[in-house]
Amino acid sequence: MKTKFKTILIALAGLFLVFAIVVFSKYFTNNTKNVSKELYVEIPTGSNYNKVLEIISPYLTNINDFKFIASICSYDKHINPGRFLFKKGLSSFGLVSxxxxxxxxxxxxNNQERLENLCVRISSQIEPDTTKLLSVFRDSLxxxxxxxTRDNVIAMFIPNSYEFYWNVSAEKFRDKMLKxxxxxxxxxxxxxxxxxxLSPVEVMTLASIVNKETVKKDERPKVxxxxxxxxxLGMPLQADPTIIYAVKLRDNDFDQIIKRVLYGDLNINSPYNTYVNIGLPPGPIAMPDITAIDAVLTPDSNDYIYFCASVERFGYHEFASTYExxxxNAKKYSDWLNVLGTKR
Structure with a gap:
């Protein structure tokens, strides 16, 4: 009797071992495909289980094995939206985890000229689309x-790196940027x-002009x-970058490249025309980086009124206290552009 019972136990143990091997091979070994090393999979807010299966199926070797483990772990009833890192070789259990x-x-x-451009850039990195982002940033309340204002709200954005979850709402993203x-x-x-x-927004507005005028960080306090x-002195700023912005705004084309401001451009009817209007434009003409902001807050000590691009020190400018x-300096630069054949 004992021998027979022992035989049954051995047989059951063998069956259990075979079952364990089958389970392990099906659910705890590689169930990925089309994953060269790793990739991010995004599950939109509001997705149900079927939507998740639709999104991840191109990366599964056996979807039924995944569904079995998902059911055991109750994942099919508790879907999490977000951005998830799939790595090559993950098992069904690893995929659910x-x-x-x-x-x-x-x-x-960084370097975005308009709120619209900024929202396009942001929406490529998180879930809310451009339309939703624009809506919350321009909310009147x-x-x-x-x-x-609608013209200066871009001043709120300090160029940097920020950590967010992909499925952050547009409102929470906006509030974090405000903070x-x-x-x-x-x-x-x-x-x-x-x-x-100056107010902080006015500092940001002036810093955006300084940022556009020179890429040389050591020259920004002087500019x-x-x-x-x-x-x-109550003089017009006469800032060429604001004219370029006004032309782009008029043409509704911020992709165009303008290397030279023409005399005809100086009469453009725009609040961003700082040759005609006294004071600062309605808002920043781009997102200034922190060095430009701090250059305005801690400027150089000089009595210069004028400057133009240098033809001898590329990227820098020649400064002058007198118009003469x-x-x-300006003639040297103009002659240089003519030699290069730069018309626009």
Whole structure:
């Protein structure tokens, strides 16, 4: 009797071992395909189980094995939206575990000229689309409560890298950007702006011009001071980058490349024409980086009123305190452009 019972136990153990091997081979070995090394899979907000299967099926060797494990782990009843990292060689169990771990996005943006361009850039990195982002940034109540307008709300965005979950809502994204803006404007920066007689938005607006005028970070405090000198004298800023912005805005074409401002452009009817209008334009003409912002807040000490591109030090400018000297510098630059054949 004992021998027979022992035989039954051995047989059952053997069957269990065979079952365990089958289960392991089906559910704990590679169930991926079309994954060279790793890739991110995005599950939209509101997705049901069938939608998830539709999204991930191109990357599964055996979808039924996945569905079996998903059912055991109750994943089919608890779907998580977000961005998930699929790695080559993941088993069905590993895939289900992966779909429970939402991976953050390291979101970056800079150098955007308009809110529209910025929203396109952002929407390529998180779930909310361009239309939704524009809507929340231009919400009239939000603008009024935080001292922005449709023309200057882009001043709220400090170019940097930020961590978000892919499925963050447009409202939460906007509120996080507002908080980052408020944190950036420390008491020290606010006091510097007040000393200049400028609001934070006005600093950002002037910094956007400085940012466009020169890529040389060591020259930005000097350029900033020139514009501050002009503001103090009640002179027009006469900033070519604002004319370029006005032309692009008029043409509704921000992809065009304008290397040379023509005399005819200086009469363009636009609030961004700083040759005609006194003071700052309605808002930033691009997103200034932090070096340009701090250049405005901590400008150079000089009495320069004029500057133009240098033909001897590429990327830098020649500065002048008198119009006569500026005319000499400007003619050199104009002659140089003519030699190059640059018409626009």
């Amino acid at each position: 992966t779909l429970k771990r939402n991976m953050p996005v390291n979101l970056t943006f 939000f603008l009024k409560q935080n001292g922005f 980052e803006y408020q944190n950036f404007w420390t008491l020290e920066r606010l006091m510097k702006a007040k000393k200049l007689g 900033a001071k020139v514009y501050l000198n002009r503001l103090a 000297q500026h005319q000499v």
